Every structure is written in structure tokens, then in C-alpha cells.
Amino acid sequence: xxxxxxxxxxxxxxxxxxxxxxxxxxxxxxxxxxxxxxxxxxxxxxxxxxxxxxxxxxxxxxxxxxxxxxxxxxxxxxxxxxxxxxxxxxxxxxxxxxxxxxxxxxxxxxxxxxxxxxxxxxxxxxxxxxxxxxxxxxxxxxxxxxxxxxxxxxxxxxxxxxxxxxxxxxxxxxxxxxxxxxxxxxxxxxxxxx
Numbered sequence: 715x716x717x718x719x720x721x722x723x724x725x726x727x728x729x730x731x732x733x734x735x736x737x738x739x740x741x742x743x744x745x746x747x748x749x750x751x752x753x754x755x756x757x758x759x760x761x762x763x764x765x766x767x768x769x770x771x772x773x774x775x776x777x778x779x780x781x782x783x784x785x786x787x788x789x790x791x792x793x794x795x796x797x798x799x800x801x802x803x804x805x806x807x808x809x810x811x812x813x814x815x816x817x818x819x820x821x822x823x824x825x826x827x828x829x830x831x832x833x834x835x836x837x838x839x840x841x842x843x844x845x846x847x848x849x850x851x852x853x854x855x856x857x858x859x860x861x862x863x864x865x866x867x868x869x870x871x872x873x874x875x876x877x878x879x880x881x882x883x884x885x886x887x888x889x890x891x892x893x894x895x896x897x898x899x900x901x902x903x904x905x906x907x908x
Contacts, residue, residue: 715742719786721767721778731849733835733842738763738787742797753803758796765792765820765835765850766842784838792820792836792853807870817860820853823890856890871904878903 721736728735742759768778768791778785789795795817803809822840823832833846834855864882871877882899 715744716740719767722770731851733766733846733848733850736764736767736791738767740787755799755801757799760794760796761787761789762794762852763787763789763791765852765854767791767835768838769835769841771841771843778838782839789817789819790836791838792834792850792855794818794853809868811864811866811868813862813864813866815860815862817858817862818853819858819860820855821858821890823856856888859887859889861885874907876905876907878905 717740719738721738722734723737724732724734738761740759740761742757744755744757746755748754748756763786768784768786770778784790795815797813797815799811799813801809801811819836820834821836822830822834825831830840832855833840833843835842835850836855862882862884864880867879869877878901880899880901880903884895884897884899886895886897888894
């Protein structure tokens with residue numbers, strides 16, 4: 715599968731690093747029962763969102779969001795990600811899913827009190843400003859690398875009634891500020907599908 719989102723294009727500058735060419739794309743593949751591994755699904759996706767995509771200096775609200783939430787891929791502009799997924803169903807009512815994502819972001823540069831020092835197109839709420847360069851470098855700015863691992867186990871108790879258990883770990887490395895965090899999240903839920 716492939717998706718191409720064209721936010722803004724300036725045809726004379728197509729193929730250059732002009733901030734006016736705002737686009738995102740995603741490429742992915744999924745295989746069911748690879749190498750005779752029955753009841754398995756393997757998927758991989760690559761997503762890239764160019765700087766300044768989803769921010770618009772000519773619109774009333776200057777962004778592609780709602781209530782400060784982006785209306786597109788969660789990584790936002792000036793970012794890319796690799797996503798891997800492995801699903802296995804060992805029994806009729808039991809399924810498992812293991813997911814891993816690697817994200818790279820180039821965030822805008824701010825001073826200690828929150829003033830914008832350098833706009834690299836890393837925030838969809840801040841459009842290209844007149845004082846910003848006309849050309850961009852992908853992943854420029856404060857570099858942040860994030861790794862997300864997730865395991866989900868689902869058991870169908872009776873038809874359409876499911877029990878889910880989920881564990882997630884998020885490791886975030888703020889390279890520019892030499893700061894790392896690790897978050898763990900665990901949850902269980904009972905849900906009804908109809």
C-alpha cells in the first residue's frame with residue numbers, strides 16, 4: 715500500500731528543498747502466513763512528513779488540526795517513522811500482536827523561556843515565517859529519537875466479548891538536550907464488538 719498527501723506544491727520548485735513543497739507519504743507491505751507460518755501476519759510501514767506540512771500561513775487557523783490535535787499522522791511534520799507489526803493467533807479465541815516503531819523528529823529550537831529561536835517546520839501550529847529560510851533540511855533542529863514497543867493479547871470470552879491486555883514501553887532520546895525518558899504503560903480492558 716502507498717499513500718501520498720500533497721499539502722502544497724510549487725511546481726517550478728518541485729524537486730527542490732523549498733518549504734513551499736509540503737507533502738507526506740507512506741509506503742507499506744503486509745504478508746499473511748509468510749513462509750508457511752500459519753495464523754500469522756507481518757506488516758511494515760515507512761512514513762515521512764516533510765517540514766512545514768500541515769501549517770498554512772494563509773488560512774484563518776494556520777494549521778491542519780482541531781483542538782490542538784493534528785488531523786493526520788501522529789508523528790507530525792519534519793519527521794519519519796518505521797513501523798513493524800507481527801500478529802499471531804495460537805488458538806481459535808486467542809490472538810497476540812507485537813508492534814515496534816522507530817520515530818525521528820526534527821523539532822523547532824526554543825530558548826529556555828519558550829521563545830522560538832529557529833523554525834525548522836517541526837510544529838504544525840507554526841507556519842513558515844518571513845524570517846525563515848526558503849530552503850529546509852529534513853530532520854533539522856532539535857533531534858528527538860523515539861522507540862515504541864507494544865504487546866497486545868486478546869482473548870474472546872464469548873462471541874463478540876473480548877478481554878484485552880496491553881503493555882507498552884516508550885523510550886525517548888532528546889539528542890539536542892542530552893535527555894532520555896522511559897515510560898511503561900500497562901492496561902486491561904473488556905470490550906464488546908457488535
